[in-house]
Amino acid sequence: MSQPGTPSLSGADHQTGSTLVKRGLAEMLKGGVIMDVVNAEQARVAEDAGATAVMALERVPADIRVDGGVARMSDPVMIEGIQAAVTIPVMAKARIGHFVEAQILQALGVDYVDESEVLTPADETHHIDKWAFTVPFVCGATNLGEALRRISEGACMIRSKGEAGTGNIVEAVRHLRSITGDIRKLTQADSAELFEWAKQLRAPLPLVQEVAETGVLPVPLFCAGGIATPADAALAMQLGAQAVFVGSGIFKSDDPAPRAKAIVEATTHFRDADILAKVSRGLGAPMTGIGMDQIEVTFADRGW
Amino acid sequence: MTVGVLALQGAFGLHVDLLESLGVRAVEVRRADQLDSVDRLVLPGGESTTMSMLAERFDLLEPLRDFCRSGRPVFGTCAGAILLGSEILDGRDDQHCLGAVDISVRRNGFGRQVDSFEIDVDVDALATAGLGDAPFHAVCIRAPVIERVGDGVEVMARIDGSPALVRDGAIMVAIFHPELAGDRRLHELFVG
Numbered sequence: 127m128s129q130p131g132t133p134s135l136s137g138a139d140h141q142t143g144s145t146l147v148k149r150g151l152a153e154m155l156k157g158g159v160i161m162d163v164v165n166a167e168q169a170r171v172a173e174d175a176g177a178t179a180v181m182a183l184e185r186v187p188a189d190i191r192v193d194g195g196v197a198r199m200s201d202p203v204m205i206e207g208i209q210a211a212v213t214i215p216v217m218a219k220a221r222i223g224h225f226v227e228a229q230i231l232q233a234l235g236v237d238y239v240d241e242s243e244v245l246t247p248a249d250e251t252h253h254i255d256k257w258a259f260t261v262p263f264v265c266g267a268t269n270l271g272e273a274l275r276r277i278s279e280g281a282c283m284i285r286s287k288g289e290a291g292t293g294n295i296v297e298a299v300r301h302l303r304s305i306t307g308d309i310r311k312l313t314q315a316d317s318a319e320l321f322e323w324a325k326q327l328r329a330p331l332p333l334v335q336e337v338a339e340t341g342v343l344p345v346p347l348f349c350a351g352g353i354a355t356p357a358d359a360a361l362a363m364q365l366g367a368q369a370v371f372v373g374s375g376i377f378k379s380d381d382p383a384p385r386a387k388a389i390v391e392a393t394t395h396f397r398d399a400d401i402l403a404k405v406s407r408g409l410g411a412p413m414t415g416i417g418m419d420q421i422e423v424t425f426a427d428r429g430w
Numbered sequence: 431m432t433v434g435v436l437a438l439q440g441a442f443g444l445h446v447d448l449l450e451s452l453g454v455r456a457v458e459v460r461r462a463d464q465l466d467s468v469d470r471l472v473l474p475g476g477e478s479t480t481m482s483m484l485a486e487r488f489d490l491l492e493p494l495r496d497f498c499r500s501g502r503p504v505f506g507t508c509a510g511a512i513l514l515g516s517e518i519l520d521g522r523d524d525q526h527c528l529g530a531v532d533i534s535v536r537r538n539g540f541g542r543q544v545d546s547f548e549i550d551v552d553v554d555a556l557a558t559a560g561l562g563d564a565p566f567h568a569v570c571i572r573a574p575v576i577e578r579v580g581d582g583v584e585v586m587a588r589i590d591g592s593p594a595l596v597r598d599g600a601i602m603v604a605i606f607h608p609e610l611a612g613d614r615r616l617h618e619l620f621v622g
Contacts, residue, residue: 140549147546150571150610154476154508157439173522176484178439178477213522213537214477215572237543237572260544368443394438394484395460 143260145282151215151237151262152283152346155179155369159359159390160348162186162373165204166211172376175386179215179237181371182208187244187291188374188413191423197245199227205234217264222429223249225258232261238283239263241276243428244290244373251430256280266350268301268426270308271327274337276429277345278330284343286367287426288351291374293415295352297426298362302349306366312338351426354379354412356392356405363396380410433621434459434468436494438484440476440509444609445617452614454621462493470503470621473510475571475607478518478537481509482526491526498530503600505620511535511603512574519577531598532580535605539575546571548611551587551594559622561615568594568606576605 141147158178163169169180184200185193199220209216215237220227222241227248231239241254243266256263257280266287267273273284286305288298308327312334315323320338324331336344349367353359354375362370370393376386388405395401433449435442437458449456449472459465473481485491498504498514506514512521516529519536527535540547550565557563568589576593579585586602587595595604595616608616 140547142545142547144548146548146569146610147571150569150607151543151546153441153444153607153610154571156441156443156476157437158477158480173479176480178480213520214479215543232544235542235544262543390480391484391487395488398460 148262148282149345152264155215155283155348156346157394158369159386159393160217160369160371161376161386162371163208163377166207168377168382169208169211171383172386173212173214175383176390177214177386178369179217180208180212181217181219181240181373182236183219186374186377187425188293188378189291190244191291191421199224199231199245202230202234205231205236209235219245220254221245222247223252223254225254228254228259228261228263232259236261241265241281243287243425247428253279253430256282264348266426266429267305269304270312270337271329272429273305273343273347274327274329274333277343278333281345283346283348285348285350285371287429288349288353289418289421290351290425292352292418292421293354293375293378293413294418295354295358295361296418298349298352299365301351301426302362302365302367305343305347309337309341309343313341353389354415355409356388356402359389360392360396360402363393369393374413378413385409385412431455431470431621432457432468433470433472434465435472435474436481436510438490439480440474441607441609442474442476445472445474448609448614448617449621452617452621461488462490465493465497470505471497472620473504473506473513474609475508475510478509478512479522479525481513482522486526491528495528495530498528498601501600503602503620504530505602505604505616507604507607507609508571508573511576511605512537514601514603515576516580517578531596531601531603532583533576533593533596533603534578536575536577538572539577540570540573543572546573549589551589553587553595553616555586555597556615556619559619561618566608566615567611567613568608569610570606573605576603
């Protein structure tokens with residue numbers, strides 16, 4: 127037996143970084159809440175509330191939206207501070223196409239990399255070749271074609287994008303409905319129609335055929351972008367999301383700790399209206415939120 | 431027979447699918463009263479701290495302990511192993527375990543996700559039960575390490591020398607994920 131707390135596997139017959147292992151962690155995060163945090167103190171609030179993972183970033187999307195400028199990968203010192211503060215998985219964001227930021231995040235030992243439209247894209251044509259990494263990736267998608275393109279590049283988890291930093295669930299609902307609705311249509315298509323579907327979706331035919339056969343994405347589908355209340359989280363789950371990301375919605379609210387806890391409880395009991403009513407009580411003011419006609423930059427349009 | 435799968439958080443859906451593919455009725459369990467109507471129980475993988483908190487907040491800890499004491503079979507995988515054990519190492523101070531099997535379990539004992547791995551393990555009990563002598567493909571995701579087993583706990587498989595699959599009476603515990611790799615034999619053993 128090795129020393130406690132150190133990786134103990136020495137044999138040559140084990141494999142790390144496989145698709146099964148990378149998609150496997152996404153399976154373990156199902157039914158849970160992944161929370162954006164900007165420092166160790168917020169990370170502890172998230173873990174205390176029952177978050178399954180935290181997303182370490184320098185500014186929550188609502189602040190990125192207000193501040194403008196170029197949003198980049200976080201400082202490694204900040205990410206390491208959060209890794210030291212909690213025992214749950216720690217994720218971090220790299221810019222779209224910025225494979226060196228992703229290399230750095232893998233070297234830091236983050237548990238998942240989010241190739242995220244919330245940061246300023248580094249490449250306006252290419253996403254990261256995610257097959258080249260041991261660390262798994264999550265990517266955003268607004269529709270089924272975008273989701274399948276990201277999966278073809280090696281993404282092991284898809285999150286519907288929504289519109290981050292708005293506290294407005296409307297775009298998340300649109301994207302989730304678009305993805306799950308097209309999956310339902312694919313399962314009804316005959317084999318000849320799948321060729322046309324692949325063209326229209328701009329997605330690889332084998333993935334289109336796989337989804338038509340199974341009726342689900344090949345990787346877990348989570349929801350992000352605009353969740354601000356327990357009811358929002360339960361809505362995303364009832365619409366077919368398998369877990370939720372909450373960004374600005376917790377730490378831009380009046381009283382983050384009880385809200386974080388309530389969103390965790392609502393995500394578990396997402397079909398139980400009595401429990402949803404109970405956990406929604408007396409949480410103080412949610413983040414103010416903004417309408418889609420008031421925003422200057424649409425993060426969801428980033429990604430190709 | 432009805433098998434309950436604790437569905438507070440984690441990979442409960444994969445267990446339900448796998449059990450149903452074996453022709454067994456499987457139901458998700460989120461409330462204590464749902465335990466009354468199940469004959470066996472699976473505690474799935476996921477985040478053990480989240481499960482502990484939700485079990486506490488929704489008054490499931492004592493009902494789960496009663497279930498384990500009742501002699502009805504229970505199978506815990508990964509986070510489920512942490513929950514079923516008698517001691518948690520590297521856990522949160524407020525983290526609960528059920529004490530259903532006398533093992534000390536260290537969370538994330540193999541390291542972070544970049545250290546997660548898959549490996550073939552030999553499980554003699556499968557051959558004994560007539561389920562074939564092929565090795566079992568074990569997928570370990572931020573897996574815990576069982577650092578101590580108490581008297582009377584049977585070690586059924588090892589990874590790198592440490593216990594990976596153990597059994598004590600009706601309680602079986604795996605540090606890996608039999609629901610992930612498409613091999614149904616451990617679930618067959620559990621419901622058989």
